Amino acid sequence: MSRVAVLAGGQSLERQVSLRSGARVRAALERLSHEVIAIDVGPDLVDQLADTEPDVAFVALHGRDGEDGTVQEILELMGVPYTASGPSACIRCMDKVLTKHTLRDAGLPTPEFYAFSQTAFDSLGAGRALPAIEERLEFPVVVKPAAQGSALGIRFAPTAADVPAAIVAAFSYDTKVLLERHVAGRDLAVSVIDGVDGPEALPIVEAIPRDGDHYDFEARYEIGRTDFVCPADLEKQTTQRAQALAVAAYRALGCYGFARVDLMLESDGIGLTVLEANAIPGLTETSLLPQAVEAAGVSFTAFVERVLNLALARAPA
C-alpha cells in the first residue's frame, strides 16, 4: 500500500477533463486500498507535496503545466516518483512542431508541414512566404496551434483565402502555429503501455465523425458528434502496422508508462502517418485510452496499478 498523491485540475483549458480523469484514478486507487491524497494543482503545489509527503504521484493533468513537463520537473526536484513520461518526453509531445521534427528525424511518417512563430509573422514577414508554403503543401491544408489538445484552434482550410483567418484563430491558442498537409482518411488512436517486455500497443480506437462534421474538427469532440469503435475494423496487417508505428513513435519521443499516439490511415488504405502523441491522454469513462484498456481485457483498476508500479520502478534521475 502506498500514499498516492493524485494531481488533477490545474489551470489549462482541459481542467474539466483532468478533474474527471483524476476522480476516476482516485476511485481505482481506493479500490486497490492505497491511501489517496487529492491535489488540485495550483500555486500551493510544492507546499502540498512537502506537507503530505506522498510515496508517489499519479499525474492526471492534461494540457499546459501538467502535460508539458512543468509539473514533472517539480516532482523530480521534490524527489517524488510520478506516473508516465518525464519532462523531456512531455515537452516533445506538448509541442506538435517538436513532435513532428522528432518523428521525422527518427524516420517515422508524419504529414508534411511548415511552422512559424508569431515573431516570424510579425517581425520577419513570414506572411509573405504563405503562397510558397501553400504551393508545397497543396490544398486543402490544416492549420493548428503547436500546443493544445481536444482539437481546439484546429481549422480546415480548403483554399488560400481561408488560411489567414485560420492562422489568426490558431495564434489565439499559441505563439507557434503549423500548416499541415490535410490527410483524407481514417482517424485512429493507438494507446501504448509499458509492459514487462517494453512498450505494447493496445487495441486501436477509430473515431468516426457523423455526417456533416468531417471538417469541423472542434465539433467532433462534442458528445454525440463522433462514434468511437474499438477495436477498429481494420485488416489484421493494418492493425499490426499501426500498432508498430505507434510503439516506434512512443520510443522516438521517449515516453514512459503510457501514452496515446494519434494517427491517420490514408484513404488508399495503406499509408499510415502520425499526427501527434499525448503524453497524458484522458482517463475519463469516455476517453480513448480506457476504452482500449478494456478492449484488451484489462480492468481500469489493473491499468492504474501497473502504471503506479512503473512509476515506483523508475530509477531516480
Ligand SMILES: Nc1ncnc2c1ncn2[C@@H]1O[C@H](COP(=O)(O)OP(=O)(O)O)[C@@H](O)[C@H]1O
Ligand atoms: N493533417 C490533418 N489531416 C486531417 N485531419 C487532421 C489533420 N490534423 C488534425 N486532423 C483532425 O483533427 C483531430 C485533432 O488533431 P490532432 O493533431 O490530433 O490534435 P489534438 O488532438 O491535440 O487537438 C485529428 O484527430 C483529426 O481528426
Ligand SMILES: [Mg+2]
Ligand atoms: Mg489528437
